[in-house]
Structure formats: C-alpha cells, structure tokens
Amino acid sequence: MQTHISTTPFGRRSLTLGMISSQVTAKTAPADATVHKWQVFADIKEVRIALGATDRALAILNALLSFHPETAFYGDSALIVWPSNEQLINRANGMSPATLRRHLANLVDCGLVIRRDSPNGKRFARKGQGGEVEEAYGFDLSPIVARAAEFKDLAEALKAEKKAYRRVKERLTICRRDIIKMIDAGIEESVPGNWGRVLQSYQTIVARLPRTAPRQVLETIVAELEDLWSQIRDVLESFVKSTNMSANESQSERHIQNSKPDSKIDSESRLGIKEEASGSAGEASNVQSLPRRELPLSIVLDACSNVVWVVKSGEIRTWRDYLAAAELVRPVLGISPSAWDDAKAAMGEREAAITIGAIYQRQDQIKSPGGYLRSLTDRAKAAKFSVWPMVMALVRAKLDATKASGAAEETVATAERVMRTEKRLEISDALRQTMGKWDRDK
Template identity: 65%
Template sequence: MQTHVTTTPFGRRPMSIGQMASQVAANSLPQEATVEKWKVFRSIREARDLLGATDRSLAILNALLSFHPDSELSSEGGLIVWPSNEQLMARANGMPAATLRRHLAVLVDCGLIIRRDSPNGKRFARKGRGGEIEQAYGFDLSPIVARAAEFGELADAVRAEKKAFKVAKERLTLLRRDIVKMIDAGIAEGVPGNWGRVSQIYQETVGRLPRTAPRQFIESLCEELQELWIEVRDILETFTKAQNPSANESHFERHIQNSNPDSISESENGFGKKNEANSEAEEPDNLRSLPKRELPLGIVLDACPILKDLAPGSGIRQWRDFLAAAEVARPMLGVSQSAWRDACQAMGEVQAAIALAAILQRSDQINSAGGYLRSLTEKARDGQFSTWPMVMALLRAKLEADKTAASPDRKQPKDNQAEERLYEASEA
C-alpha cells in the first residue's frame, strides 16, 4: 500500500515551478493512456532543440526507458524505474558520475522525467506479499506519456522546418547557378545589356550571405536573386526572339563568331560596307596588323592592375568580375551614364570596360575621362579603334618603367608621347 507520493527532490536540490507543472501534467493522465516508448523517444530526439535537451541527456533517457520492461508506457502500469547510478552509467556507455548527475537534472528541467526520491535519496521498490510493487522511488516516466502528443507535434514542426530550409538552400543554389551562367552567356554572345551592373548587383547580393544563415534570411535573399534572374532572363529572351528563327546552323555559327560588336573582323566588315560604293575599303595599318582574336583577361589585368583594387568580392577571375569592377570605376572617373552607354553600344561592353580600365590606368595623364571615352567611341563607330593598341601600349610602358627603375640614368618618355601610345600598336 502506497503511503505518500513525493513531490520534492532529496537533499539540497531545490524545487521549481516548472517541476511542479510537470507533476501536474503527469497527474492528469487519462486512465487508459498508452504510448509506444521508442516511438515517443524518436519524437523527443528530433525535437530536442525545442525542448532544451542535449545529446547526453537523451542517452540517459534512452537508458531509463530500457529499464522499463514493456515496449509500451501505460498509465495503468508502473511508470517509475529505479536503476542505480552504476547501472545507468553502464547503459550510458560508461558516462562519468558527475556528467550523469548533470544531465539527469537537464531531463528534470525539460519536464521529461520526475524525481520520486525516497526519504534517504535511495532508489528502490517495495513489494507486497503477492509480488506486486506497492511503493517505488526513482524516476517517473509519466511526463512522456502525458506529453506524447506534444512531442509528436514538435517533431513534425522540426521536420517541416528542416524541409523548408533544404528547399530554400536548393533554390538559392539554382538561382546562383542560373544567374552566373546566363550572365556568362550574355557576355559571350554579345547580347546588348548592362552586364557590368548586373554582375555588380549579383556579387553584392551574394556577398551578404554568411557562412551559416537562418532560413528566413536565405528566403529573403532568394527573393532578391529571383528579381535579378527575371531581369537577366528577359534580356536573353528578348535577344533570342529578335533573331531569325529560321536561321540554319551555319548562320548561327557565323552569328556567334561575329556576335561581339567590338571584334576586329566585324569592325573590318563595317568599314568595308561603308566604303563599298567606292570600292576603296582601306584599313589603318595599325588595325590591319592586330591579332584576329579577343584579348585574354590575364593580359588586360597585367596592363591595368589598378582596376583589380576595385573588384568587389574575391577579385577578378572572370569577365563578369571585370565588368563589375569597371562599373565601380566609371563614376570614380566622372564618366556619365550616357557616355558609358554609347561606348558599350559602339564597342561592346567588354571592350568598353577594357578601354575604361586603360583610361583608369592613365587617369593621372588624362584631364577628362568622359571626353576621352567619347572620342574613342567615335573612333570605334568609324571602325578606327581597337583596344589592342591601348593594352599593348600600357604593357610597353610598364616594361619601360621597369627598365627605368633598373637604370636610373635613363630618361623617361614625355607625358604626351605616353598618351599617344594609347593609339599605337606595337611592332610585335
């Protein structure tokens, strides 16, 4: 016959209102309440962060449940287990005694178990004549039965949050991949558009992403990238629809080869058509001798190292990074938006960015960068301009500067001669 059901812990351990609330919930159990203990334990394990439990405390709870003989926890049966600390430490894979006591307190604070301590703090059970347990002192598992539905709801919420977080990360990855590849395709195909601004917006948006971010932040970032994705897609779709849909494959290949408006071959064709009536298509000697290929990015960066300091993010590794850095340099040089737009239309955005980088490199020798760029734009419209001579002149000036630094007695070239070399092509 039970004499009294204890409500307070033994010794110096204090009693809290939270522990009293757990006991009230346990006492309000329906008489026929039954749950599968390992199913509820899985729900508790998934919702452990919401409950405030730890991995070690759940290892102890697993050990406590293993001391209950049945696979189900029922309010009609005994829900108190009384293993000793030695038995608990053995089933908890040799957990130290101090760690065991600390995490038992965590289980009590989380409302997962209740202490039913004896007068002397020992854990034991007193049986009657028929072998039935009359009084037990130990750990009461009734909160697990009383809160089983709550644990299931918390576990469902955790699973839903994990799924939403995974979906948000997948969406972010797809948006980043699509935007980067569409920008690269737009630049490579010579699609008209302010690709430098688009690249700068993309890098600034992605640059705000921390190493670990909550789901809400990732979703808000996805909304910003979604708007940028729509803008880039519309540019490419508009360009695609403007093309002749019945063009054959060979025509399409020729279009790819000549899609860059600042390429040398297209400049030659435009210059030739302009004078086709007179049958006197002539080219300047410096443009005729230029290589019939694009400038490598490495050569441009070697000739214009100042632009690398303006690159957002992790530096300039691709042409879109170069365009983003040029977009930063444009207002610094005082180049208006209209002058930049005209240059991009006449030269192509990549070549206009190279010209801007060369102007930035010689900004101490150029009084008006905007006027200088407009002058180059007019030459490009007439088919009399290429970025090759500018870059080669900068590289040659760099070599001469290195030689001058090595030989202090050598005279440096005059400023007007250095500026004129922006138009000249090297003999090589």
C-alpha cells in the same frame, strides 16, 4: 502503491516551478493513452536542441527506459524505475558519477523525467505479498506518455523546417548558377543590355548573404534573385524572338556566324576601336627591347588603382587577389568569356589580368573593351605586345596629373619610384615611344 507521492527532491536540491509544472503535466495524461516508448524516444532525439536536452542526458534517458520491462506505456500504469547510479553508469556507456548527476538534473529540468525521492534519497521499491509493487522511489517516466503528442508535433515541425531550408538552399544554388550563366550568354551572344550593371546588381544581392543564415533570410534573398532571374530571362527570350529563329537555314547560318569571335572583332572595330596591331618593323623591334622582368604588383596597383574598387575587402595584397579582382572586372567591362580565355592563352594569366586592369582604368576612353582586348590578344599572338608600355603610360599620366593638381607628396614619391625603376631597367627609346603612343591614344 504509496498513498502519498513524493513531489520534492531529496537533500539540498531545491524545488522549482519547473518541477511543479512537469508534475502537473504528468497528471494530464489520459488513462487510456498508449504510446510506444522507443518511438517517443526517437521523437525526443529529433527535438533535443529545442527541449534543451544534452546528448549525454539522452543516453541516460535511454538507459532509464531500458529498465522498464514494458515497451508500451499506458496512462494509468506505474512508470517509476529505480536503478542505482552504478547500474545507470554501466548502461550509459560508463560516464563518471559527477557527469551522471549533472545530466540527470538536465533531464529533470527539461521535464522528461520526474524525481520521486525516498526519505533517505535511496531508490528502491517495496512489493506486496503477491509480488506487486506497492511503493517505489526513483525516476517517474510518466512525462513520456503525457507529452508524447507534443514531442511528435515538435519533431514533425522540425522535419518540415529542415525540408524547407533544404529546398530554399537548392533554389538559391540553382538561381545563382542560372543568373551567372545567363549573364555570360548575354555577353557572349552580344545581346543588347548593360550586363555590367546587371552583374553589379547580382553581386549586391549576394553580398548580403551571410555565412550561416536562417531560412527567412534565405527566402528574402532568393526572392530578389528570382526577380532578377526573371528580368534577365525576359531580355534573352525577347532577343531570341526578335532574331526570328524560325527563319530559313541561310539566315540561321548567318546569325551563328555573327556570334563568332572573328565577326565580333569586325563589329567592335566598327564601334571606333583603333587598330594598333600594325605589325611594323619598328613596333616589333620595340617589343623585343621591352624589359623581360615581370612587373611588380605595387606598380600595377599604382597604375590600375580602380581595380581595388571591385574587391569587397578593399585590399589587394597578392597576385592571387589581383587575378580574382580581374575575374570580377571582366564582365563589368562587357568582355565575353571567349575573349578572356583567348587573352589568357596568348598573354598568360597574369599579363591578361594586368591588361584587364589597364582597360578598366581607361574604360571611359575605350568604346568597346571587348574588341580592344581581342586586338591586343592578336598582337600578343604575334609577339608584338607587352604590358610594360601600357602600365608605364598610366603611371606617367598619374604623375602628370598629380604634379598639375599639387596632390599629396606620397603619390609623387610613388611615381618617382616608378621612374627610378624605369632608369634601373634601362628602358629603350622604342619603349618610351610606345608609352607616349598610349598617352596620345587616350
């Protein structure tokens, strides 16, 4: 081999401190070190992004390794290969010469190979009489041996990080699922507690979750969710213990009966919900005379403006947005999933959502929103309920409040537009009486 090893690149390429650092590192390889070149290459692929290597650069490195006849690399062996650009292009899947040069420079910058350029920049080797290589100019692969342990440690650390990230994502998914289902169970089984506030706490935590987050951020959010999970779990377990589940069969049967919707209606009625489904002939004729046209979304939002508060964007532009907002409002009001499903089945999804919005608008005046919704659902099943008088009563109340306080003319114009809508639809006297009844119920 040559007595003087080239340390500077040929031509206009400048020498950098990074190149010198790579050359210094290559000299630190122990003479007795032995590595498997393809195993080291597998580690390099794992940590490619951390090293700053491109995927094309690794394709070239793969080609360079294939030009060395030995699979095992030793610390004291000559590891210089001298393929031409044409040979490299053929083994690197036919990339262009400009692309080849650019990614060869990337390999040098990353310290994966070292340039050993000849005086004229050509790559070649001179052999002695015995066929042994005496001088070689090309690419030195000694960093593969010198940095093999570093690549292995980086690959193992990256695998551990990926495993930890996957586990925290699994914890996040399971914790979110458990919290939502436990909140639904608490509402469904009438467990005492402010479940609306619990849901708001959950939504506040989840709202801080970015679309793509590092593991440390996920760990913080999961820790808060697990704390909330523990609190909810304690409440549910305490309630189960207090009901003495080990009692006799009759007690268990009575507990199950009390959890059914029919019994819940009775308990909610005792809380002060006024029964409106009287089923009188006057009310039946009134419902028959209600407008058959669907309510415009703009009027619904004028009447039930509080629904916008629960929307993260602060805007509701379509019925789909409104239905999604109603799904968020339902647990805040403490309405059980079964009551919500019954309402959608009896009224239709859109009218049930409008009803939820109206109840949310008057939540400070309704003692038990769940019982009230079940009452309206029963009326809807008997074809004695429509959302029109409910919405119109809210609009009229807003109009009266606006006129009394001398608020902005824009709101007055909106309310007057609603009144023109009433006139255009020829609302009956019976409907106006029902609207007045809603005003009196407040």
